[in-house]
Amino acid sequence: MRIDVVSIFPDYLAPLELSLIGKAREAGLLDVRVHDLRDFTTDRHRTVDDAPYGGGAGMVMTPQPWSDALRAVAGQGPPGLRPHLLVPGPGGVRFDQAMARRLAREPWLTFACGRYEGIDERVYEHAREDLGLEVTVVSLGDYVLGGGEAAVLAIVEAVTRLVPGVLGNTGSLLEESHEDGLLEYPVYTRPSLWQGREVPGVLLSGDHQAIARWRHAQRLTRTAARRPDLLHAAQADAGLQLRLALPADVPELFTLTRACWVQEAQSNNRLDIPALTEDLEAVRASLDTTQTWVARRAGRLIGSVRTELRGDELHIGRLMVAPDLQGQGLGRLLLEHAERTAPDGIREYRLLTGAKSGSNLRRYRRAGYRPTPGEPAISGTVELVKHRRDV
Numbered sequence: 526m527r528i529d530v531v532s533i534f535p536d537y538l539a540p541l542e543l544s545l546i547g548k549a550r551e552a553g554l555l556d557v558r559v560h561d562l563r564d565f566t567t568d569r570h571r572t573v574d575d576a577p578y579g580g581g582a583g584m585v586m587t588p589q590p591w592s593d594a595l596r597a598v599a600g601q602g603p604p605g606l607r608p609h610l611l612v613p614g615p616g617g618v619r620f621d622q623a624m625a626r627r628l629a630r631e632p633w634l635t636f637a638c639g640r641y642e643g644i645d646e647r648v649y650e651h652a653r654e655d656l657g658l659e660v661t662v663v664s665l666g667d668y669v670l671g672g673g674e675a676a677v678l679a680i681v682e683a684v685t686r687l688v689p690g691v692l693g694n695t696g697s698l699l700e701e702s703h704e705d706g707l708l709e710y711p712v713y714t715r716p717s718l719w720q721g722r723e724v725p726g727v728l729l730s731g732d733h734q735a736i737a738r739w740r741h742a743q744r745l746t747r748t749a750a751r752r753p754d755l756l757h758a759a760q761a762d763a764g765l766q767l768r769l770a771l772p773a774d775v776p777e778l779f780t781l782t783r784a785c786w787v788q789e790a791q792s793n794n795r796l797d798i799p800a801l802t803e804d805l806e807a808v809r810a811s812l813d814t815t816q817t818w819v820a821r822r823a824g825r826l827i828g829s830v831r832t833e834l835r836g837d838e839l840h841i842g843r844l845m846v847a848p849d850l851q852g853q854g855l856g857r858l859l860l861e862h863a864e865r866t867a868p869d870g871i872r873e874y875r876l877l878t879g880a881k882s883g884s885n886l887r888r889y890r891r892a893g894y895r896p897t898p899g900e901p902a903i904s905g906t907v908e909l910v911k912h913r914r915d916v
């Protein structure tokens with residue numbers, strides 16, 4: 526990836542020679558070039574600013590040096606390739622991990638560091654219309670810095686560590702804060718007892734499942750305490766997280782179950798459907814007797830499915846998708862996931878649905894399920910079966 530930074534304080538960007546970025550530059554993974562905006566001035570005093578039209582405090586960066594600098598930088602690439610121009614500014618779109626991921630896939634980024642009251646607005650138009658650049662104004666957060674350089678250091682660090690090869694252990698990227706909409710769990714290292722403080726016992730237990738559950742519960746607790754906005758933000762961009770349900774999921778699972786089975790009650794014209802009548806305690810208890818999977822997107826619980834082994838059958842139940850998100854393929858994904866969890870020896874998948882749940886019946890038929898002959902275990906339902914192909 527190539528990165529150009531234009532600034533009136535090129536020395537401010539010296540940290541781009543250190544640490545991971547410095548090593549990635551040496552390894553040829555990053556080509557970072559810093560340019561002094563004043564090299565593109567035409568007067569003896571190397572002036573880059575002037576008073577604002579309309580009055581007001583401070584100075585504004587003049588368009589000419591910016592135009593010459595950006596034209597020079599953009600002209601240095603291979604034919605046909607143009608950099609994406611990123612202009613740090615408190616009035617820009619908020620920089621976040623999702624943007625870092627998108628930018629990490631781009632071949633060439635150029636940063637224009639503003640100072641004073643910012644850059645003459647016509648430079649943005651000029652860059653887009655005359656130089657053919659994609660221009661994005663990016664804000665680091667809701668506060669005002671003295672210049673764009675500190676923002677560039679932060680953005681370049683967040684983006685380049687996602688460029689393949691820059692970071693040694695890419696596994697650590699997957700578990701980090703913000704990767705799936707939650708903050709990271711607390712981390713500990715040796716010694717296990719330090720100044721009277723012990724590392725949580727579960728981390729020393731060697732029980733990987735227990736550790737994963739503890740870490741996930743910590744992530745939820747920490748996110749709820751420090752960043753509750755993340756738990757409920759409807760960020761379609763954040764990926765879907767599918768994992769085994771924890772006790773902390775039970776209240777939302779209970780609510781989702783009620784919401785989803787109202788539709789079933791309407792289709793079947795009955796209110797005695799087990800999923801609709803069970804209470805919070807029953808949902809909590811079901812986590813011990815079934816494998817319950819929950820799907821979250823940006824922290825929100827949007828779907829679930831559970832499985833139970835009975836002999837050589839895998840019983841799939843409580844397949845649900847939040848009513849506002851139905852019809853987008855999540856139900857199919859959950860069903861396929863449930864089937865994939867079947868251990869060796871399972872010969873068929875079974876599930877129940879309401880006899881009058883027309884859309885469910887159609888969906889299950891498309892997924893290869895067929896009604897079983899005989900009386901269903903629960904009146905008003907149909908039992909469906911699908912034979913496992915790979916046995």
Ligand SMILES: C[S@@+](CC[C@H](N)C(=O)[O-])C[C@H]1O[C@@H](n2cnc3c(N)ncnc32)[C@H](O)[C@@H]1O
Binds near residue numbers: 614639642
């Ligand atoms: C003093 S600020 C200018 C603030 C400008 N008058 C405004 O209110 O939007 C000078 C420069 O610092 C940088 N800057 C300040 N706050 C920033 C933030 N939150 N994110 C990114 N860059 C910022 C920008 O490059 C900006 O041009």
